[in-house]
Amino acid sequence: MKTTTTSQDTHRGSLGLASGTALYIAAVLGTGILVLPGLAATAAGPASVLAVFAVFLLSIPLAGTFAALASRFPDPGGVASYVRRALGRTWARMTGYWFFFGVGVGAPVVAILGAEYVVAIVGADRGAVVWVALAILVPPFVSNYFGVRVSGAVQLVLTAALLFVVIGVVAVALPAAAPGNFDPFLPHGWGGVGTAISLFVWAFAGWEVGTHIAGEFRNPRRVIPLATAIALVVVGAAYLALQYVTVAVLGEAAGRGRVPLLDLVATSDLGVGPVFVAVIAAIVALGVLNVYLGAFAKLGASLGRDGDLPRWMTPGVESGGIPRRSLGVVALLTATYFALMTWQGLSLATFILIHTSSMVAIYSLGRIAAVRLLERWSPGWWMAAVSVVLTLGLLVLAGPNLLVPGLLAVAAVVVGLAGRLGRRSAAVKADAARAEALRVAV
Numbered sequence: 001m002k003t004t005t006t007s008q009d010t011h012r013g014s015l016g017l018a019s020g021t022a023l024y025i026a027a028v029l030g031t032g033i034l035v036l037p038g039l040a041a042t043a044a045g046p047a048s049v050l051a052v053f054a055v056f057l058l059s060i061p062l063a064g065t066f067a068a069l070a071s072r073f074p075d076p077g078g079v080a081s082y083v084r085r086a087l088g089r090t091w092a093r094m095t096g097y098w099f100f101f102g103v104g105v106g107a108p109v110v111a112i113l114g115a116e117y118v119v120a121i122v123g124a125d126r127g128a129v130v131w132v133a134l135a136i137l138v139p140p141f142v143s144n145y146f147g148v149r150v151s152g153a154v155q156l157v158l159t160a161a162l163l164f165v166v167i168g169v170v171a172v173a174l175p176a177a178a179p180g181n182f183d184p185f186l187p188h189g190w191g192g193v194g195t196a197i198s199l200f201v202w203a204f205a206g207w208e209v210g211t212h213i214a215g216e217f218r219n220p221r222r223v224i225p226l227a228t229a230i231a232l233v234v235v236g237a238a239y240l241a242l243q244y245v246t247v248a249v250l251g252e253a254a255g256r257g258r259v260p261l262l263d264l265v266a267t268s269d270l271g272v273g274p275v276f277v278a279v280i281a282a283i284v285a286l287g288v289l290n291v292y293l294g295a296f297a298k299l300g301a302s303l304g305r306d307g308d309l310p311r312w313m314t315p316g317v318e319s320g321g322i323p324r325r326s327l328g329v330v331a332l333l334t335a336t337y338f339a340l341m342t343w344q345g346l347s348l349a350t351f352i353l354i355h356t357s358s359m360v361a362i363y364s365l366g367r368i369a370a371v372r373l374l375e376r377w378s379p380g381w382w383m384a385a386v387s388v389v390l391t392l393g394l395l396v397l398a399g400p401n402l403l404v405p406g407l408l409a410v411a412a413v414v415v416g417l418a419g420r421l422g423r424r425s426a427a428v429k430a431d432a433a434r435a436e437a438l439r440v441a442v
Contacts, residue, residue, distance in 0.1 A: 015217045017226055022159035023213070024231035026287035027206035029238060033166065034117055034281060037239075037246040038263075040200060041254035044192035045247070046182040051196035052243045056236040058390060059207075061383035062363070065370050066207040067228035068380030070214035071221045073373070076298035076317055077306070078211035079366040084306070086369035093308045093412040095365050098405050099208075100299055100309075102358025104330065105351045107292055108338040111136040112346055114285025121278045130342055136282065137338070140289040141331055144297060147322040158287040165280045166238050173245045173264040181251035200239070208362060212295035215319040293330060300326030307419065308412075357401035358408075363391040 015023070040048040075081040077096065084092030115132035119125075143154045186192070210224065217223045246254050250263055297316070301323035304313030316323030341351060370384035395402075 019156050020227040021230045022156040026159045027209040027291040028235045037242045040196040044196035045187040046185045048196045055200040061386040063207040064383040067225045070211040071224040074214035074220040077302035082369040086372040094409045096303045097408040098358045106355035107334045114281045117281035118278045136285045144294045170241045173249045177248035209295045212298045296330045297323040297327040353401045354404045357398045360394045360398045361405040
């Protein structure tokens, strides 16, 4: 099925290649750098480097598909808007709810993760986690309140700082590398590599975030594919470098500590280890939240525009607009989730599973929509076709964790039925009013 649009030819947004690339890098690199290198090394040993490279290759069609869709159909509804074009309003409403309410659970999780590392590393009482997490949450909301132009500039700085500290960790730790740590190369067999791959799949997620702000790019058709390609290479190189030094420097000890990056920088004599890792944790959390909160706000405004959420949330949905009302709703939801996590003693496992299973559901419908929307046999279409197979595998792995996405899907259907009944009732009343008017006139 071939669909054309001229929106990308007439649009003039504010994001260029540099700020757009920064947004993508922050969304994908994320908090994974804090924990995944150690976990993957524990699962697969030195062969975890192969797992990172394999997931990097697998992420190419996934990232490419989102880039093809976002560049051709820039709309704040993101994946939901693509599903609407290809599969209809009900499926689109499901996709929007999955992202807005399901993936949105991850926002306070990111803040708490960053705060946990900061508090643990500086040696503060764990009771300070809540306050540090709140301090991490506030700046991204303020940044997005002033719009993508300010937010994009902030993100450029945050991403530059993030890359600087990643390069710094590698540079500081590399002199302590020992080739003997790569022997044996497959201590846990290929099964361990498979486990490490499943871990790093989540590290390379996040490409869908850019679809919600695609309309903010100055030239979506040209800039988005370039930004995606650059971000893909940078993220892949960053994870490969971190995985290599984790294995080469820490060997069998990788994954035993709370924060592998702290163990890496501790091998140097510079004396900046704890402070360095605390800075990394804060920067990563701020960068990820800055991207996601903007995407949530734009999506909420688009759902209001399409009648799937209250139309009161619509202002700011236009390209260049600032969806402050929707951002306020996002703040209320985030506060609610944050309160629930605090009430449960900052136990995050359940909330992380809701986040990841919602992502899998979104990817599944998004890939199907891409196959129907993109020009058949084009590079984007082929990447979408390959991605369908990959996301089906992720759907199987999600299993019972799909309960919350299932409930959100039911809610989407109920909202659709209620809207249909409301429109039918309004039509009946209008017909009755017209009939009464005719009777009186006669």
